[in-house]
Amino acid sequence: MPRPSGSARNRSLPPQKRGNRRTPANLKRLKAHIQRLEGFDGTLAEANRQVLPFGIDEIDDRLPGGGLARGALHEVFAADSGIATAFCALLAGRLAKDAENASVLWCERPWTLDAGALYGPALLQFGIDPARLILVRVRRDNDALWAMEEGLRCGQVAAVVGELDDISLTASRRLQLAAEETGVTALSLRSKVDKPPPSAAATRWRLDAVTREKDQPRANHNNDFLNTPPALPGLGAARWQAELFRCRGGTSANWMMEWNDETGDLSVAAEIRNRPPVQVAARLAG
Amino acid sequence: MIHETGGQLLLHAVNHTAEQAGIRAGMTLADAFAILPDLKTSEADIPAETKSLSRLADWCGRYTPWTAPDEEGSGAAFAGGGSIWLDVTGCAHLFGGEEALMRDIIGRLDGLGFTAYAAIADTPGAAWAAARHTRYKRRRWTSVRKGQAQDVLAMFPVAGLRLEHDTISGLQTVGLRRIGDLMPIPRAALADRFGSDVAGRLDQAFGDRPEPISPLAPASPWHARISFAEPVGRSEDIADAVRNLAHDLASMLENDGLGARRLTLTFYHPDGVVDRLEAGTSQASRNAGHLARLFTSKLDRITAAFGIDAITLTATTNEKLSPAQAALDRRDENHNTGVAELADRLSNRLGSENVVQLTLQESHIPERAISATPVTARPRPAPTAPWRSGFLPKNQPLRRPRPLRLLHRPEEVEAVAPVPDDPPVMFRWRKQVFRIEHADGPERIASEWWNDGLGLLETEPEKEETNAASGGAVQDNIRDYYRVEDCQGRRFWVYRDGIYSPGTQPNWYVHGVFG
Known part of the structure; x- marks a missing residue:
């Protein structure tokens, strides 16, 4: 006697069994189910599911829980090492500030990434007190992973940042589990790869520079040297192209962020044609 | 073994067979050949001997932290053979008493190929004499019981007083052959006739004059040891033992209100090899778990081919650490020790020069505006310490942009x-x-x-x-x-x-x- 096909297997997928129509109620149920699978409901302790809001609605609305999950691993892929470092420093600084200026552990790869060493005076702009920074200089991924895991398991630091070359899925899962255990947020700063390998990270970002539109005309060189305007226009706020290409419990998204190095404000740059005459920067929460 | 001293070839050390034939260390080579024409000789290598003696003294650290090779009383002038001092005050009970301790030492030294004699006495002088001049029967160890030193020493020849060869023969020519013969003579008279050495050595042997001996390694009273009946080789067992040692040491430190800054973990192998591991902490600590973890990543450097039969853990540098108290702000206290312990673990595995903190320097030259200091090398800043005040306003963005x-x-x-x-x-x-x-x-x-x-x-x-x-x-x-x-x-x-x-x-x- 033929068995009713698929009945045993479908039992584990309750939303499908309760009707296939795309009613709002069904979709809601399905979303809740996925969230439960991904640990964004009561299965994990509330304390471990806190988030760090960016304070910018456009971004926070797209992230599950309304911000970057704490106690999780986040990967930042660097197309531009300076910008990716800045993004990590900004997040780590925010986490440190929330944790009453707790220390930040940063595993640096000064010999392998060849992008220079983290420079203390600039860190202050990102809210990281260099006196509360433990800088670990490692040569190999394995050492960096070990140091990161020690930092996460210690549980007394605000954030752990690691510059990694290439890590396996298993290694990322270890970090994710260690982060979940203590609620410390881990950021892995990785060099650019064409096709990011699978990872257990909660979110994965790609940070790149933005080609700026020529909004200011190039100054002409004239011979009136007393009134020579600067040959090149000034810099203004830094523009970052931030692509969230993987987000557990959320969808991928893409923003153009603006970071003002004088005030430390992060904002989402409006499309050029929609830009208001005077830019009002949304302050980073806190 | 021969050795040239003052233009004369003297016997430095002789083996058992030669001794039975009547040859003694300290004889001239010519005399020895007269007694035993087919004597085999070879040149003595004094530096190597000294080195091996001090290695052996190091090995004896398994019994007591306080060991020293006897530099004064070894060599040809003292009837050959080197000796090692062990201060076993308060240690003997760990091995089941003094007798058992000596049996253990002699047995293990036999295993290493040394024929040794041991004596325990109240003074170094008495022990030296007893070890060399006791008439051993079956056992090769002896102990001079409290209060019996006078009687026992009286029977020994004057050579038992660690005297120069000439002094001994001087005493013998006037008929003073045993230590007992010297006792009734007033010390002042002895000193006049034979030099201050004789009187001094007598006083030292009877404890009338203290005899300080400096130990091989500065002995720290904060010392925990563990020894195994059978040598252990499994890394899990060794890690377990280290945890136990850390626990013992931590409770010792707690009693004295101290925390360890530098630690030495010593492994004694059955083949006489001694291995040491060192670790440091950035903040005085007596957290047993933490002290043990400092070594866990280094334990694989120890090769336990023949197993390990004893381990000691010593706190070589300590700092005052007030007794743990329930602070009002418990969280903050935990936080600081937690981070310090993390820094220690990182430094011990990755090298302290690779775990750094950045310090602002008062310089406008970008390269010099910052210096990296190992976390373990400097005292941790107070929890709220910002940048050096006055140079930069706290948490204010820099007026001048600097690259990240x-x-x-x-x-x-x-x-x-x-x-x-x-x-x-x-x-x-x-x-x-x-x-x-x-x-x-x-x-x-x-x-x-x-x-x-x-x-x-x-x-x-x-x-x-x-x-x-x-x-x-x-x-x-x-x-x-x-x-x-x-x-x-x-x-x-x-x-x-x-x-x-x-x-x-x-x-x-x-x-x-x-x-």
Whole structure:
């Protein structure tokens, strides 16, 4: 006697069994189910599911829980090492500030990434007190992973940042589990790869520079040297192209962020044609 | 073994067979040949002997932290053979009493190929005499019981007093053969007749005069040991033992209100090899778990081919650590120790020079504005300590932008600057061309007037290296820094070296990357 096909297997997928129509109620149920699978409901302790809001609605609305999950691993892929470092420093600084200026552990790869060493005076702009920074200089991924895991398991630091070359899925899962255990947020700063390998990270970002539109005309060189305007226009706020290409419990998204190095404000740059005459920067929460 | 002393060939040490034939260490070679014509001789290697004796003394650290090779009373003048001092005060019970301790030492030394004799007495002098002049029957150890030193020593020959060869023969010629013969003679008379040595040694042997001996390694009273009936080789067992030792040591330290800063873990192998591991902490600690973890990553360096039969853990450097108390702000206290312990673990595995903290220096030269100090090398700052006050306002953004990543040394680039005093419009760096669209600057940074450029370079070799790499054009040591952004939005910190002077091509360097 033929068995009713698929009945045993479908039992584990309750939303499908309760009707296939795309009613709002069904979709809601399905979303809740996925969230439960991904640990964004009561299965994990509330304390471990806190988030760090960016304070910018456009971004926070797209992230599950309304911000970057704490106690999780986040990967930042660097197309531009300076910008990716800045993004990590900004997040780590925010986490440190929330944790009453707790220390930040940063595993640096000064010999392998060849992008220079983290420079203390600039860190202050990102809210990281260099006196509360433990800088670990490692040569190999394995050492960096070990140091990161020690930092996460210690549980007394605000954030752990690691510059990694290439890590396996298993290694990322270890970090994710260690982060979940203590609620410390881990950021892995990785060099650019064409096709990011699978990872257990909660979110994965790609940070790149933005080609700026020529909004200011190039100054002409004239011979009136007393009134020579600067040959090149000034810099203004830094523009970052931030692509969230993987987000557990959320969808991928893409923003153009603006970071003002004088005030430390992060904002989402409006499309050029929609830009208001005077830019009002949304302050980073806190 | 022969050794040349003062132009004479003397026997340095003799083996058991020769001794039975009547040959003694200290005889001349000619006398020895007269007794035993087919005597086999070889040159004594005194430095090697001294070395092996001190290695053996080190090995004896398994019994007591207080060991020393006997440098004064060893060698040809003292009837051959070296000796080692062990202060077993308060240690013997760990081995089941003094007798058992000596049996253990002799048995193990036999295993290592040494024929040794042991004696325990109240004074070093008495022990020395007893070890060498007791008539051993079956056992090769003896103990001089309390109060019996006079009687026992009286029977020994005067050689038991650690005297020079000439002094001994001097005493013997006047018929003073045993130590007992010397006892009734007033010390002053002895000193007049035979020198102060005899009286002094007598006093030392009977404990009338203290005899300090300096131990091989400075003995720390904070010392925990564990020994195994059977040598252990499994790494889990060793790790377990280390945890137990840390626990013992921690409770000792707690009793004395101390915390350890430096620790030594010593492994005693059955083949007489001694291995040591060192670890340091950045903050005095007596947390047993933490002290044990300092060593866990290093344990694989210990080769336990034959197993390990004893381990000791010593706190060599300690600091006062007030007893743990329930602070009102418990969380903060935990936080600081937690981070310090983390820093220790990282430093111990990755090397303390690789786990650093950044400290601001009062310098405008970018490379010198920051210095990296090992976390373990300096006292941790107070929890709220910001940057050095007065130099930078706390948590205020810098008025002058600084790159987030500073290159190890400025890298020279080929730059095109249409006007000498303007930022470049294009430069080639690391085989890539960057077209500059935006620029801020210049910010002129010169060396401090009190360190006049080159004068400083001579005193600081590593800075010299930095500047040598920057093309040697450091005569005036003035740099004009520009913050530039290329057409793709990447930002760099570039500078022109020196003040522009007509007719010369300025050198441009990239020094950092902005976020």
